[in-house]
Structures are given as structure tokens and as C-alpha cells.
Amino acid sequence: MPYRVLILSPDAHDVGILRQALGNARDSPFILEDAATLADGLRRIQGGHIDAILVDLQLPDSQGLAGFDRLYAAARHTPILTLCGLDNEAHAVEAVQRGAQGWLPKGFFDNYLVPQSLRNIIERMKVERGLYVAQARAEITLNSIGDAVVSVDMLGRVDYLNVAAELVCGWSREDARGRPVAEVIDLVDADSGHTIISPADEILHTDQPATLSGNAILVSRQGRRVPIEDSAAPIHDWDRQLVGAVMVFRDISDTVALTAKMRHLAQHDFLTNLPNRALLNDRITQAIAISRRNNTAPALLFLDLDKFKHVNDSMGHAVGDRLLHAVSQRLVACVRTSDTVSRHGGDEFVILLANERRARDAAAAADKILLALSAPFVIDSHELHTSTSIGISTFPLDGTDAATLIKNADTAMYHAKDLGRNNYQFFRQDMNTRAVERQLIETSLRQALERGEFTLYYQPKIDLQTDCITGVEALLRWEHPEWGLVMPERFVSIAEECGLIVPIGRWVLSQACAQLVRWRDIGILDISVAVNISAVEFRHRDFFAHALAIFDATGVDPAQIQLELTESVLMHDVAASALLLGKFKAMGLQIAVDDFGTGYSSLSYLNEFPIDVLKIDQSFVKAIESGTGAGRNGAIVSAVIDMGKNLHQRVIAEGVEDVAQLAFLKDHKCNEGQGFLFSHPVNAAQMQAMLGNGWPG
Ligand SMILES: Nc1nc2c(ncn2[C@@H]2O[C@@H]3COP(=O)(O)O[C@H]4[C@@H](O)[C@H](n5cnc6c(=O)[nH]c(N)nc65)O[C@@H]4COP(=O)(O)O[C@H]3[C@H]2O)c(=O)[nH]1
Numbered sequence: 001m002p003y004r005v006l007i008l009s010p011d012a013h014d015v016g017i018l019r020q021a022l023g024n025a026r027d028s029p030f031i032l033e034d035a036a037t038l039a040d041g042l043r044r045i046q047g048g049h050i051d052a053i054l055v056d057l058q059l060p061d062s063q064g065l066a067g068f069d070r071l072y073a074a075a076r077h078t079p080i081l082t083l084c085g086l087d088n089e090a091h092a093v094e095a096v097q098r099g100a101q102g103w104l105p106k107g108f109f110d111n112y113l114v115p116q117s118l119r120n121i122i123e124r125m126k127v128e129r130g131l132y133v134a135q136a137r138a139e140i141t142l143n144s145i146g147d148a149v150v151s152v153d154m155l156g157r158v159d160y161l162n163v164a165a166e167l168v169c170g171w172s173r174e175d176a177r178g179r180p181v182a183e184v185i186d187l188v189d190a191d192s193g194h195t196i197i198s199p200a201d202e203i204l205h206t207d208q209p210a211t212l213s214g215n216a217i218l219v220s221r222q223g224r225r226v227p228i229e230d231s232a233a234p235i236h237d238w239d240r241q242l243v244g245a246v247m248v249f250r251d252i253s254d255t256v257a258l259t260a261k262m263r264h265l266a267q268h269d270f271l272t273n274l275p276n277r278a279l280l281n282d283r284i285t286q287a288i289a290i291s292r293r294n295n296t297a298p299a300l301l302f303l304d305l306d307k308f309k310h311v312n313d314s315m316g317h318a319v320g321d322r323l324l325h326a327v328s329q330r331l332v333a334c335v336r337t338s339d340t341v342s343r344h345g346g347d348e349f350v351i352l353l354a355n356e357r358r359a360r361d362a363a364a365a366a367d368k369i370l371l372a373l374s375a376p377f378v379i380d381s382h383e384l385h386t387s388t389s390i391g392i393s394t395f396p397l398d399g400t401d402a403a404t405l406i407k408n409a410d411t412a413m414y415h416a417k418d419l420g421r422n423n424y425q426f427f428r429q430d431m432n433t434r435a436v437e438r439q440l441i442e443t444s445l446r447q448a449l450e451r452g453e454f455t456l457y458y459q460p461k462i463d464l465q466t467d468c469i470t471g472v473e474a475l476l477r478w479e480h481p482e483w484g485l486v487m488p489e490r491f492v493s494i495a496e497e498c499g500l501i502v503p504i505g506r507w508v509l510s511q512a513c514a515q516l517v518r519w520r521d522i523g524i525l526d527i528s529v530a531v532n533i534s535a536v537e538f539r540h541r542d543f544f545a546h547a548l549a550i551f552d553a554t555g556v557d558p559a560q561i562q563l564e565l566t567e568s569v570l571m572h573d574v575a576a577s578a579l580l581l582g583k584f585k586a587m588g589l590q591i592a593v594d595d596f597g598t599g600y601s602s603l604s605y606l607n608e609f610p611i612d613v614l615k616i617d618q619s620f621v622k623a624i625e626s627g628t629g630a631g632r633n634g635a636i637v638s639a640v641i642d643m644g645k646n647l648h649q650r651v652i653a654e655g656v657e658d659v660a661q662l663a664f665l666k667d668h669k670c671n672e673g674q675g676f677l678f679s680h681p682v683n684a685a686q687m688q689a690m691l692g693n694g695w696p697g
Pocket residue numbers: 459474475476487488489492501505508532533534564594595618654655656657674675676677681
């Protein structure tokens with residue numbers, strides 16, 4: 001590409017000589033244009049591309065440097081040479097200071113040197129411009145990337161920082177330039193706190209790329225600690241000589257925080273933020289490992305909240321969750337920071353007492369926990385009472401590994417539950433026998449239905465005004481060929497856990513209906529049979545359909561059937577319960593709320609159900625003080641009786657055992673009573689005799 005040169009001179013002679021010098025050579029690389037005035041020259045410059053300007057500063061419309069300045073402003077990136085006579089060389093020198101590339105002395109326009117130097121000047125200017133653009137592009141790129149970039153010279157002094165590096169290091173480029181890199185990039189090991197040699201410094205010795213170990217912290221000029229990740233590489237010149245190093249690094253605080261969060265989540269329970277099973281196992285293994293050296297005997301406390309399911313069912317999972325959270329906080333407050341309180345899922349917690357020396361210490365901790373949980377919890381303005389059953393195992397007596405210690409503490413916890421809850425038990429080998437028995441019951445239950453081992457007993461309910469039998473409650477018994485008569489307390493919960501309660505419950509309902517029909521057929525009319533329905537049965541999707549089929553098959557009058565459900569069963573899903581009860585009510589069935597007063601039901605909810613009967617729980621009836629009938633529980637019984645009256649529900653007192661209780665109930669106009677005072681549960685034949693003869697009164 002030829003170079004386009006503008007000669008700006010009023011002197012036709014000079015122009016001619018220049019044209020001769022630049023344009024005469026064969027294959028001249030120049031295309032020459034000329035103008036005699038500054039105005040002309042400027043127009044020409046605006047008109048199109050010019051590669052160089054030769055200007056005489058003595059123009060008709062502009063003399064001296066003022067003209068040069070205007071020209072320079074119009075063609076800032078075009079090389080300008082002034083043409084000067086011997087008398088105004090000072091102007092030429094001044095013009096160079098203001099941006100001219102040089103000058104050509106008039107009268108010495110050499111045919112060889114002028115084109116040569118003009119060409120050099122144009123080319124150099126092009127290279128400089130290219131360099132400038134490359135540098136600007138690099139600068140923009142480096143400042144727009146998120147990574148920090150720092151480069152150092154051969155002496156390890158900082159010579160460049162991009163914007164990201166300025167932010168991370170807290171140094172401005174001006175302040176950092178020329179300082180040792182170790183000062184600007186102050187690196188320490190996250191664990192030991194020891195200084196780490198900067199990879200940039202390292203490279204100056206090794207001439208090899210380098211990276212930091214994964215644990216580096218950069219301490220900024222202001223003392224902020226930033227975890228970083230880096231890579232660094234040597235910089236070579238065109239001779240492949242090392243001239244410095246560049247270090248690229250990034251703030252990985254977010255990644256580090258995320259990793260820590262993930263690790264925490266993997267080892268902690270989301271609800272309570274307590275360590276989970278995995279972390280507990282690690283801690284137990286650790287405690288065992290150091291126990292010999294420290295002469296300690298780690299102990300495990302396995303806790304299960306008593307009747308938590310009841311809270312969950314009646315108040316909803318949100319309240320249950322908050323109760324668990326509150327319990328976890330109390331547990332943590334009961335033990336030392338070196339101990340571990342973990343949640344095992346559901347309402348189970350396992351506590352590792354890592355530094356115990358004697359069994360006594362574990363017992364003291366268990367006592368403390370029982371006491372701490374005995375105070376009520378206030379959640380969403382509900383006052384909730386809970387307690388816990390605790391099983392304790394100790395190392396090495398009850399196990400030498402985490403799994404055995406946990407299993408045995410769990411077994412001891414079941415024993416504590418069997419002993420009436422709200423207590424603790426140390427593990428004993430014979431407890432395993434109980435666990436085996438539980439398993440045995442489950443296995444035998446599976447065959448009990450086919451083998452016809454179940455039977456129903458009946459307990460009468462007495463009208464307290466007329467002393468007549470109003471109905472009976474059907475109570476399940478298991479006549480085991482080897483164990484004899486097994487009471488429901490021993491097997492109903494196991495049947496619920498393994499789902500067997502559904503077919504067993506169906507059997508109970510069909511037997512009770514069939515019995516009613518048999519009694520009807522021999523003239524025993526006007527009595528109802530109450531049947532216990534467990535939560536699992538009630539929530540089974542086919543419960544209603546199966547009940548209908550049984551009523552149809554037996555020909556019973558549904559109005560003679562009373563379904564007994566506990567408060568918690570109803571409260572589990574109020575809308576669904578109300579719908580289902582409505583369907584039963586429409587068929588004429590009666591609905592009774594069993595164990596009334598022990599749940600946490602809100603009375604307004606209870607109102608939503610079509611309830612016919614409230615059965616006051618035995619515990620309240622038992623606590624009626626003999627003779628007087630005063631006292632807190634007497635007050636509860638009379639309150640329930642009043643409530644039943646207001647809501648037009650019949651009230652039955654369960655567990656009536658003595659005459660004082662009966663007198664109190666009669667005084668308070670309780671509708672019905674049921675209990676050993678009247679009759680223990682008896683088999684069908686005995687019940688029939690009782691019904692046939694009428695209640696003695
Ligand atoms: N101390 C004392 N106890 C009295 C007195 N009067 C009655 N009882 C006992 O109290 C329980 C009353 O039944 P529940 O509260 O429904 O409590 C029942 C019920 O929740 C459950 N159950 C019984 N049969 C069935 C059944 O067919 N299906 C289901 N799902 N559960 C059943 O097992 C529980 C216990 O049944 P049982 O052992 O038969 O115990 C019966 C009865 O024998 C008294 O004056 N003093």
C-alpha cells in the first residue's frame with residue numbers, strides 16, 4: 001500500500017523539490033498531495049486518509065506554532081514533520097515537543113534520506129499505534145475478568161495489578177508498583193498460620209509454573225483474610241530469557257463457604273442442626289480411641305420422647321418439629337461441650353458422653369435430662385408436656401464399637417419405656433431377651449389370625465341414673481397356645497407398627513357385628529357395641545369400604561355400632577377425619593372419643609366432628625379423691641361432664657373402680673360408667689349371661 005503524504009507549503013519551489021525527492025524514485029511508495037494554506041490542508045485531512053504531513057510553519061493563513069497546534073489537533077495520529085529554514089529552527093524544536101515527529105531543513109531535501117526517514121517515521125507510528133491498541137485491549141481484558149492478575153519483574157517487585165487484584169489485595173496499582181510481591185500478596189497457610197512463599201517469587205528461582213497448596217489465605221492490606229486459588233507462570237522475553245512472573249488468582253470464599261456448608265449438611269440434622277448418625281459414629285469411634293489413654297469410659301444415652309407421636313398427630317408436624325427443636329436445645333444445655341447430642345431421626349436422640357469415668361456420671365446426666373424435659377414447652381401458645389425414656393450403654397462393658405453401643409442403648413431405652421416411661425435404664429444383657437420377644441410377638445402375630453387365636457372380651461357400660469347396661473366395649477384378646485391369654489397392651493402397638501392391625505381390626509369389627517346379631521336374634525336388643533379403631537386402621541384408604549362390607553355381610557344395624565377413636569387420631573387430618581366420620585354418621589353409627597382429656601385437642605376443632613360420646617380417660621377418674629370428689633382431677637371430670645352436656649354429648653367415665661368415684665360421678669350427673677367396679681371384661685358367653693339377666697345394679 002503506498003503512503004499518502006500531504007505537503008503543506010506556500011513555497012512552490014520547496015514543494016517541487018520535495019515532490020522530486022519523494023516522487024521521482026521508480027516505484028515510489030508515496031502518493032503526494034499538496035496544499036498552500038492551512039485551511040486547505042485541514043480540509044484535505046478531513047477529506048480522507050493521510051499517512052504523513054510535511055508542513056511549512058510559515059503559511060499564508062497561519063504562522064508559527066499556532067498553525068502546528070491546529071494541524072496536530074486535526075491529525076493526532078498522523079506523523080507530522082515540519083519544514084524549517086535555518087532561521088526558525090527553534091519553532092521546529094518546539095513543534096517536536098508538541099507532538100511533531102521531527103523536521104526537515106529547507107534546502108537539504110535529500111533524495112535518498114528524506115523518503116527513507118519519512119517511511120521509517122510512518123512505519124514506527126503504525127507500530128506504536130498497534131502496540132497502543134494491543135496494550136489497551138489487554139488492559140481492558142485484564143480488568144474485565146474476575147480473576148486477579150499480578151505481575152512481577154526479575155527482582156520480584158510488583159509491576160502490574162489489574163482491578164480485581166487491587167480489590168482482593170487492597171493495594172492500588174500506584175502504591176503496589178515497585179514493592180516486593182510478598183508485601184502486596186501476603187500469603188499464609190489457613191491451618192498453621194505460617195507464611196507461604198508467593199509462587200511468583202518461587203518462579204523467579206525455578207523458571208517453572210507454580211501453584212499454591214489448596215489451603216492458602218491472602219491477608220489483604222487492610223487485614224481481611226481471603227482464601228484464594230492461583231496459578232502462576234514465568235514471563236520470557238524474545239530471547240526466552242526469564243524477565244518476570246505473572247500470578248493469576250481468585251477469591252474462593254464462596255466456594256470454601258459452600259464446601260463447609262455441604263460438609264455441615266452431610267453431618268447434621270436439618271431440623272435441629274444437631275450432629276446426625278454419621279457424625280455421631282465418628283465421634284463415638286474417636287471417643288473410644290482416646291478412652292484408653294485418658295482412662296475414660298464413654299457412655300451413650302439413647303432417648304425417645306414419650307408420646308411424641310401424639311403431639312405430632314394432634315397438633316400437626318409444624319408444632320412437632322418445633323417441639324423437637326426446643327427439646328434439642330434443652331438437651332444441649334444439659335451436657336458438656338465435649339459431649340455430642342445427636343438426632344437419630346423422628347423423636348430419637350443419642351447423646352455421647354465422651355469423658356465419663358463412672359456409670360454414676362451417666363446416671364447423673366440422665367437425671368438432669370429428665371428434669372430438664374419435665375418443664376412444659378410453650379409452642380405457638382400451646383403448653384406442651386413431654387418426657388423421655390432413656391437407655392444407657394457404656395464402653396467397654398456394653399460394646400466396643402459404635403454400632404453395638406447404640407443398639408444396646410436402644411434396647412435399654414425400650415426397657416425404660418416398658419417400665420412406664422420418663423425414666424432411664426442401664427443396659428443389661430437380659431434386655432436383649434425382651435427385644436427378641438418383641439420380634440417373636442411380631443412373627444407369631446402373623447399366624448394368629450389364620451390360626452384363629454384371637455377372641456373378643458366384652459365390658460359393660462352402665463347408665464349411672466338407671467343402672468342398666470347401655471352397651472359393651474369389645475376388647476381384643478390373644479389366646480396364644482403357649483403364652484396363654486395375651487393382653488392388647490403387649491401386642492397392639494406391634495401390630496400397628498407392622499401393619500397387621502388392619503386385618504386384625506377388620507376381624508374385630510366383623511366379630512363384634514356378628515355377636516350383636518346373635519344377641520339380637522335371642523332377644524337382646526337396645527345395646528350398642530363399641531369397637532376400638534387404631535390410627536393405622538382409620539387412615540387406611542379402604543377402611544370405610546371394608547366397614548360397609550362387614551355391616552352388609554352381618555346384617556347388623558349400624559346404629560348399634562360405636563366407633564371409639566382417640567383425639568390424636570381425629571386431629572391428624574381434621575378435614576379428612578370430619579369427612580369420614582360424616583359418612584359413618586350418615587349411616588347411623590355413633591362416634592366416641594376415647595381417652596378424652598389426654599390429647600391436646602383444641603375444643604373448637606373437636607366441635608367440627610359429629611361426636612356422640614366423650615370417654616373420660618381412666619387417669620382422671622382414678623384421681624378423683626375418695627369421698628369428697630374435690631381436687632384438680634375431680635374438677636377435670638366435672639368440667640368434661642359439663643362440656644358434654646353443653647355439646648349434647650354423652651359422657652362415659654372409664655376405669656371406675658370404687659364407690660367413691662361412682663358417687664362423685666353420679667353427683668355430677670355423668671351419663672355412663674365403665675370399670676372393674678361393675679365388671680371386668682368377660683368373654684362373650686359371660687357377657688351374654690349378664691345381658692340376659694340384666695345388670696344387678
Ligand atoms: N385399671 C383398670 N382398667 C380398666 C378398668 N375398666 C376397664 N379397664 C381396662 O381399660 C381398657 C379400656 O380400653 P381402652 O381405653 O380402649 O384401651 C384399650 C385399647 O386402646 C386397646 N385395644 C383393646 N382392644 C382393641 C381392639 O380390638 N383394637 C384396637 N385397635 N385396640 C384395642 O388396648 C387397650 C387396653 O385394652 P385392655 O387391656 O382390654 O384394657 C381395657 C380394660 O380392660 C378399671 O376399672 N381399671
